[in-house]
Amino acid sequence: MKRILITAAIVLPIAALVFSQFFIKVRIDCKSQYGDCPEQISGKLNVFNGKSLFSAKRGVKKALSSELLISDYSLQYKIPNILRVELLVKKASVAFKDGKTGNFILVDKEGVVLSKAQDSALPVITLEEELPDTGQSISQVNLFALDLAVGTYQMYQIRESEVRDGSLLVELPGQIRVIFPLEGDSEILLGSLRLIYSKLREDGNLAGYSQIDLRYRNPVLR
Structure with a gap:
């Protein structure tokens, strides 16, 4: 019984974290090394506001992968509902x-x-x-x-x-x-x-x- 409780204590938080990606509705917070993101990029990313964390991450990655102005980027989820997008913008x-x-x-x-x-x-x-x-x-x-x-x-x-x-x-x-x-x-x-x-x-x-x-x-x- 003790072993079951220990296993549950480990598995349940992980499962909750995984499945929460499908239910948390996020707001995109985009920044670059110059401050705010370029308007043409912000416009593309803002469409993912209100989407689930899972969908927003997939959408942002797809949008940025073909963006010529970006040389690199990173994504970070911040509690309770912020998806921070950090951009390295080409000059x-x-x-x-x-x-x-x-x-x-x-x-x-x-x-x-x-x-x-x-x-x-x-x-x-x-x-x-x-x-x-x-x-x-x-x-x-x-x-x-x-x-x-x-x-x-x-x-x-x-x-x-x-x-x-x-x-x-x-x-x-x-x-x-x-x-x-x-x-x-x-x-x-x-x-x-x-x-x-x-x-x-x-x-x-x-x-x-x-x-x-x-x-x-x-x-x-x-």
Whole structure:
């Protein structure tokens, strides 16, 4: 009899925990490393409010498994009825703009299109070509342009640049246009720009030049 009672004391709580998943109606509480979840994700998860814990967990996992903005996530049930969803959200590095339509796509550092947008506060690269769709990757040439655009933004807070005729064009303060090639070593190119531009500013020669052309082994100033 004692053995039966001990077994029951162990089995019954476990059984109650397992079966309670089908009866507890949960509320979704979604957070990311930036605070609240992105609206487009919250909208997808809020449909599981009021569902059973079992159904909500299955639904949330399915919704997040195909979500491009998410690199990882975790689920945690909190008494009495909270299903906490913790997200690790991918961060877009650059926005690409279609020069003809004015449409934007937001792209991460790996070159994957995370979403479309009407505008963006990110560094913007204008292209003379059709933009790829969400979930697709940009070309290697445009990925190289992305690295250069991020670098010039970090150094000089220049948000806008343009890919044209096989080069990346950037306008620096002092009305100096920089012409980058779209191949090579981005770190070397950015380092060359930093040295040349710093030297021009130190010598007070910004007004004497309008262009820094980095497409050649020896940069050309015009």
